[in-house]
Amino acid sequence: MTSHPIPAPVVLLGGGKIAEALIQGLLRSGQARPSDLRVTVRRPERGEELRSRHGVQVLVDNAQAVRGAGVVLLAVRQAQLRDLMAVISPALAPGQTVVSLSADVRLEQLEAALPSHVSVFRAMPHTPVRVGSGVTPLTAGTRVTEAAKRATESVFAATGQPLWMSEEALTVCTGVSCTGPAYVFRFVEALAQAAMAHGMDAAEAAELARGTLIGAAKLLAEPAATTPRLIAEIATPGGITMAGLEALEANGLPRVVGEAVTVAIQRTRERADANAVAYSTPK
Ligand SMILES: NC(=O)C1=CN([C@@H]2O[C@H](COP(=O)(O)OP(=O)(O)OC[C@H]3O[C@@H](n4cnc5c(N)ncnc54)[C@H](OP(=O)(O)O)[C@@H]3O)[C@@H](O)[C@H]2O)C=CC1
């Protein structure tokens, strides 16, 4: 994939958790300087935190923040999103790029709430963007320009790997990649809990489980790694790993993981449906 320069300033509206992860990832990439990043907050103490940690520009006025933006990222929660779009709409100039990070408001509602002269996208990042290892699904609205597409892609290329797809596929990603790091971290906790059940002390168990995940992830990151090959390297036929893997299967690991993914996707769809109804009624 060709990488494009990030058009500064990148403006993040809503300086919460995912915004901060993106700020860290962008700075870490070396493709953005602190002065290239502008973030808005509603609490001054949060603004001070972001300014002192990262040196970025902090504003409270969202309409002012979008003026001259190379890319605008909407990083508030769904409850604040509609009001935020109403506030920034008059300030958005023709040709600007707006990317919603919201998991649960569809392009149709976003495009209806924003001026027709801006390009609208959705991105579904996850917290690994912080370390430049994000895999970020992207989907484009109905009236985007090529320049806006490149601008959007550049932000997520700097923080990992952007993946263009349909909006329906992006919805599936909310239950897989977006939530997925939390599932993996919960698995690490379960591994530590199992070690403790066999007498290991808590700190040692946590370190062992964490180290196992980090080591395994590094193997998976090697070029040409495949999970069957990596499993085969560990599992001697008829040996102890096989016994453990068989217990995972017998106790329904794929079913349990599948259920978590399905429930998360369902929650996303329900919230998107509810937002579609809410957006269709005037405020
Ligand atoms: N966390 C994640 O891993 C991911 C989150 N997302 C999406 O990103 C969005 C944000 O999620 P997340 O970062 O987790 O949530 P947070 O609650 O951490 O962040 C939202 C931030 O927006 C601030 N905010 C609210 N209203 C305004 C406003 N009018 N002007 C400026 N700032 C405002 C909030 O301030 P205050 O601190 O005062 O509440 C808060 O800091 C959601 O739509 C979510 O679906 C998408 C992918 C992954």
Ligand SMILES: O=C(O)[C@@H]1CCC=N1
């Ligand atoms: O849990 C959530 O609702 C948000 C959206 C996806 C990740 N965090």
